[in-house]
Amino acid sequence: MNWERLRNVDRRIIFLAMGLGILIPLLFPVELPVGAQRITTRLFETVDAIDGQKQCLMISSDYTPQTEAENHPMTIALLRHGFTRRIPVLLNALYVEGAPLLADAIDQVMGEFNARATSREDSVIYGRDVVYLGWQPPPIVPILAMGESIAGIYVEDYYGNRTDSLEVMQHIHTYDEVGIVVAITGLAAPLWYVQLAQTKYGVAVGAACTAVCAPDFYPYCATGQISGMMAGMKGAAEYEEMVDEQFALGGRRKATEGMVAQSAAHLVIMAFVILGNISYFASRRKKT
Amino acid sequence: MNLSTDIWVWVGVVLTLCVYSFLYKDNPFYRFGEHLFVGVANAFTLSFMYHRIIVPIMWRPFAGAVRIAGEEGITPELFNPMAEANFLVIIPGLIGCMYFTRFIPGITWMVRIPIGMFMGYYTGRVVPAYFEGSIFPQMKGTIVTQASFDPAMGGGLMAGIFAVIILIGVIGTLTYFYFSKEHKGLIKVGANTGIVFVMVGFGASFGFTVMARVSLAIGRFVFLLRDWLGVIS
Numbered sequence: 114m115n116w117e118r119l120r121n122v123d124r125r126i127i128f129l130a131m132g133l134g135i136l137i138p139l140l141f142p143v144e145l146p147v148g149a150q151r152i153t154t155r156l157f158e159t160v161d162a163i164d165g166q167k168q169c170l171m172i173s174s175d176y177t178p179q180t181e182a183e184n185h186p187m188t189i190a191l192l193r194h195g196f197t198r199r200i201p202v203l204l205n206a207l208y209v210e211g212a213p214l215l216a217d218a219i220d221q222v223m224g225e226f227n228a229r230a231t232s233r234e235d236s237v238i239y240g241r242d243v244v245y246l247g248w249q250p251p252p253i254v255p256i257l258a259m260g261e262s263i264a265g266i267y268v269e270d271y272y273g274n275r276t277d278s279l280e281v282m283q284h285i286h287t288y289d290e291v292g293i294v295v296a297i298t299g300l301a302a303p304l305w306y307v308q309l310a311q312t313k314y315g316v317a318v319g320a321a322c323t324a325v326c327a328p329d330f331y332p333y334c335a336t337g338q339i340s341g342m343m344a345g346m347k348g349a350a351e352y353e354e355m356v357d358e359q360f361a362l363g364g365r366r367k368a369t370e371g372m373v374a375q376s377a378a379h380l381v382i383m384a385f386v387i388l389g390n391i392s393y394f395a396s397r398r399k400k401t
Numbered sequence: 402m403n404l405s406t407d408i409w410v411w412v413g414v415v416l417t418l419c420v421y422s423f424l425y426k427d428n429p430f431y432r433f434g435e436h437l438f439v440g441v442a443n444a445f446t447l448s449f450m451y452h453r454i455i456v457p458i459m460w461r462p463f464a465g466a467v468r469i470a471g472e473e474g475i476t477p478e479l480f481n482p483m484a485e486a487n488f489l490v491i492i493p494g495l496i497g498c499m500y501f502t503r504f505i506p507g508i509t510w511m512v513r514i515p516i517g518m519f520m521g522y523y524t525g526r527v528v529p530a531y532f533e534g535s536i537f538p539q540m541k542g543t544i545v546t547q548a549s550f551d552p553a554m555g556g557g558l559m560a561g562i563f564a565v566i567i568l569i570g571v572i573g574t575l576t577y578f579y580f581s582k583e584h585k586g587l588i589k590v591g592a593n594t595g596i597v598f599v600m601v602g603f604g605a606s607f608g609f610t611v612m613a614r615v616s617l618a619i620g621r622f623v624f625l626l627r628d629w630l631g632v633i634s
Contacts, residue, residue: 182620
C-alpha cells in the first residue's frame with residue numbers, strides 16, 4: 114500500500130469527509146443518550162438552589178455571533194431554568210457584538226413562557242422577572258462597579274428604561290442579591306468575575322463556555338472558585354436535558370440536536386488521526 | 402423541502418457559502434464575505450458605542466450642564482461628578498480624544514497620556530486581583546493535606562489520589578520548564594514526568610478545540626438545512 118499517498122491526502126478530502134460526517138446525522142438523526150457530567154450538574158444545582166425571593170440569577174455574556182452555535186443554547190437553557198423556578202434573571206453583555214443576541218434569547222424564551230401562561234402571575238414580565246442591563250465598556254468597569262451598585266453602573270437598561278425604576282431592581286442592588294453570576298463566554302469572562310468580583314465581593318461564579326476555553330476553567334472548578342460549568346455544545350446539551358427532564362418544558366433544544374452530528378464528526382477526526390499515525394509508522398519502517 | 406422566503410435568511414446563506422468556499426481555495430467570494438463582515442462589525446460597534454455610551458454618558462450630562470449654566474448660572478453642583486448634569490464628564494472625554502493626536506504631527510506625544518492612564522488603571526486593578534484570584538487559590542489547591550483523603554472533610558480515597566496526581570503533575574511540569582540546570586539525574590526524571598502531563602494537556606486542549614470547531618460547523622449546517630432548505634424539523 115502506498116502510505117506516502119495517504120500521508121499527503123488533499124485537505125479538501127478531509128473537509129468533505131467532515132462535511133458528510135456532520136450532514137448525514139443531521140438528515141438521518143438517531144437517538145443518543147446525553148449523560149450529564151458532574152461539573153454541569155453542579156451548575157444546575159447551584160442555579161436551582163437560588164431563593165428567588167431574595168436573590169437573582171445573573172447571566173453575563175461576552176460571546177459574539179461567531180460562537181453563537183455553542184453559547185446561545187446555554188443562554189436559552191439558563192433563561193428557561195430561571196423563569197421556571199421564578200428566579201429573577203439579570204443579563205448583561207460584556208462585548209458589544211453579542212448584545213443583540215441576548216435580546217433575541219430573552220424574546221424567544223419570554224415568548225415560549227407567555228404562550229403557555231394563563232394569568233399575569235404565570236407570565237414572564239420584563240422588569241418584574243427579567244432585566245437586560247445592556248452593555249457597558251470596558252468589562253472591568255461593570256464587573257467591579259456592580260459590587261457597589263448595579264443600577265448605578267447600568268443607569269439605563271438595554272431598552273432605554275431607567276434601571277432603578279424597574280420592579281425587580283427595588284430589591285436587587287449589588288452582588289449581595291445575586292445568587293450566582295453565570296458568565297457565558299468565548300473568552301475569559303468567568304476568570305474576570307473570579308479575580309475581580311469574587312475576591313472582593315464573594316459572589317459565586319459559574320462558567321458556560323466554548324469548548325476551546327474549557328481547559329482554562331477546569332482548575333478553577335477543582336478549587337471551587339467556579340461553582341459549575343457548561344463546557345461547549347456538549348455541556349449545553351447536558352443542561353438542556355436536565356432542564357427538560359426536571360420541568361418538562363419542551364421547546365427546541367439546539368445543542369441536543371447537534372450531539373449526534375458532533376459524535377459522528379469526532380469519529381471522522383479519530384479515523385483520520387489513526388490513519389495518519391499508521392501511515393507515518395508504516396512509511397518510517399519502510400525507510401529503515 | 403420548504404425553502405425559506407425570508408430575504409435575511411437568503412443573505413445569511415449567500416454569506417455562509419461565500420465563507421465556506423475558502424475550504425476549496427481562496428477566491429473573490431470569500432474575500433467579499435470577509436471584508437463585509439469586518440466592515441459591518443466595525444460599523445455596528447461604532448454606532449452602538451456612539452448611541453449607548455457617548456451620548457448618554459458624556460454628551461447628555463455635559464449638554465445638560467451647559468443648559469443649566471445658561472439658565473441659572475454656574476453653580477458648584479455642576480461640578481459634582483455624581484450629578485446627572487455636570488461639566489466634569491468632559492475631562493475623560495478630552496483625555497480619550499488625545500488618542501487622535503497620534504495623527505497630528507508635532508503633538509503625537511500626547512497619545513501617551515491616555516495610554517499611560519489606561520495601562521496604569523488596568524495594571525493596578527488586575528495584578529493584585531490575579532494574585533488573589535488565581536495564583537494563591539491555585540497554589541492552595543495543589544497542596545495535598547490529610548483533608549484530601551478524609552471523607553468527613555470533603556475528600557476521599559479517589560479525591561486524595563487525584564490530589565497527589567495533580568501535585569506530581571505541577572512539580573513535573575515546573576521542572577520541565579526549569580532551564581537553569583541541565584536536565585540530568587533527578588531533574589531529568591521530573592522533566593520527563595512533566596512532559597507526559599504537558600502532552601496530556603495538549604491532547605485535551607486539541608480535543609476541546611476540535612469539539613468547538615465542529616460545533617460551529619454544526620450551527621451553520623443546521624441553519625442551511627433547517628432555516629433555509631427546511632429539510633430537517
